[in-house]
Amino acid sequence: MSMLSGHASTTQPACLGFCGRSFISTNYSEEATSTSSLSQCGACSFGYRSNATSICVPCETPLQAYDWMYLLFIALLPLLLHMQFIRVARKYCRTRYYEVSEYLCVILENVIACVISVLIYPPRFSFFLNGCEKTGLKEWYPACYNPKIGYTKTMRCTYEVVFPLYSITFVHHMILMGAIFTLRSILYCAMLYKAYNAKPYYLAIVSVPLLVMIHSVLSGLIFYSFPYILLIGSLWAMCFHLALEGKRPLKEMIVRLATSPTHWVFLTITMLMLSFGVVALITPLDIQYRWSLLCLVPVPLVFYLITIPFSNPATTMRLI
Structure with a gap:
C-alpha cells in the first residue's frame, strides 16, 4: 500500500491526489480485472487507502514501533497535564490522602481511555493495531491536496x-472526557467535595478539548517532531524544578534530592520522558550501537549539579 503515484492500472488511468477506486460488487484480489466493478475516483472508505494502482485497499500493515511511541506520547500528554494540575492545587489539599486519591483517579481515567481506544480499532478486541503505510507529512493533510x-x-x-493515527486520538480524548465526567465526579462527590479544591477537575475538562483542537491542526507536525518535544520539554521541566530550590551548595542539593519523595518522583518522571524522547529519536535510525545513546540521559542532571557553583555571579567573579 505505497503512496499513490503516477502509475496507471492495467485497465484504467490512475486517480489524482489521494483519490482511489473502490470495488463495488466484488472483493479486491490480485486476479481481479473487471472494470465494471470499480467505482469512479473518490475518497476511500474508513480504514482504506489508495495503492499504486489507485485502488482502495484495506490498511492491514501492523503499526511500527515509532507509531506506537507516537500514540503513547498522545496518551501521556493529558495524563501529565492533569497530574500537574493536581500538583499546582496541592496547597488547597488538607491531607496527602486526598491528593493521592486524585492521582490514582487520573491514572485510571487515562488507562481506560487507552485500552478502549485500542480495542475498538482493527483487529478489534486485541492489543494490536493495523494501519496504512506512511511516506510523508502531506498524508496527514489530504484536504490540502484535493485535485482540481x-x-x-x-x-x-x-x-x-x-x-x-489521526482518528484514534479523537476517540481516545472522547473516551477520556467520559471517564473524567464519570470517575472524577464520583470521587469529588464521595470524598473531596469538602476537603479539596475542584480546580484540577475543571482544568482537566477544559484541557482535553484544547488538546483535540491542537491535534486536529498540528497532528502531522507533532508526529514527526514529538521526540524533540519530549527532549526539550523534559530538559526544561528538570531545570525549572531544580531552579526552584535556589542557589544551594552541591552537597546540600544532593541531600535534598535524595531525601525528598517529591523530588524523587518528579525527577524520575522527567528522566523517563527524556529516555522516551531519546528512544523515539533513535528508533528509526539504522546505526550501530544506537542504544548506547541512552547512557547520555543522566548527563543533563549531572551537568546541572556540577555547575551550581558557577551559577552565582559573585562566585564566578572570584574564580576569575
Whole structure:
C-alpha cells in the first residue's frame, strides 16, 4: 500500500491526489480485472487507502514501533497535564490522602481511555493495531491536496490516509472526557467535595478539548517532531524544578534530592520522558550501537549539579 503515484492500472488511468477506486460488487484480489466493478475516483472508505494502482485497499500493515511511541506520547500528554494540575492545587489539599486519591483517579481515567481506544480499532478486541503505510507529512493533510479538474472543479478525496493515527486520538480524548465526567465526579462527590479544591477537575475538562483542537491542526507536525518535544520539554521541566530550590551548595542539593519523595518522583518522571524522547529519536535510525545513546540521559542532571557553583555571579567573579 505505497503512496499513490503516477502509475496507471492495467485497465484504467490512475486517480489524482489521494483519490482511489473502490470495488463495488466484488472483493479486491490480485486476479481481479473487471472494470465494471470499480467505482469512479473518490475518497476511500474508513480504514482504506489508495495503492499504486489507485485502488482502495484495506490498511492491514501492523503499526511500527515509532507509531506506537507516537500514540503513547498522545496518551501521556493529558495524563501529565492533569497530574500537574493536581500538583499546582496541592496547597488547597488538607491531607496527602486526598491528593493521592486524585492521582490514582487520573491514572485510571487515562488507562481506560487507552485500552478502549485500542480495542475498538482493527483487529478489534486485541492489543494490536493495523494501519496504512506512511511516506510523508502531506498524508496527514489530504484536504490540502484535493485535485482540481480543469483548474475549476475540486474533486473531494479527503479521508484518513494515515489510518488509524489521526482518528484514534479523537476517540481516545472522547473516551477520556467520559471517564473524567464519570470517575472524577464520583470521587469529588464521595470524598473531596469538602476537603479539596475542584480546580484540577475543571482544568482537566477544559484541557482535553484544547488538546483535540491542537491535534486536529498540528497532528502531522507533532508526529514527526514529538521526540524533540519530549527532549526539550523534559530538559526544561528538570531545570525549572531544580531552579526552584535556589542557589544551594552541591552537597546540600544532593541531600535534598535524595531525601525528598517529591523530588524523587518528579525527577524520575522527567528522566523517563527524556529516555522516551531519546528512544523515539533513535528508533528509526539504522546505526550501530544506537542504544548506547541512552547512557547520555543522566548527563543533563549531572551537568546541572556540577555547575551550581558557577551559577552565582559573585562566585564566578572570584574564580576569575
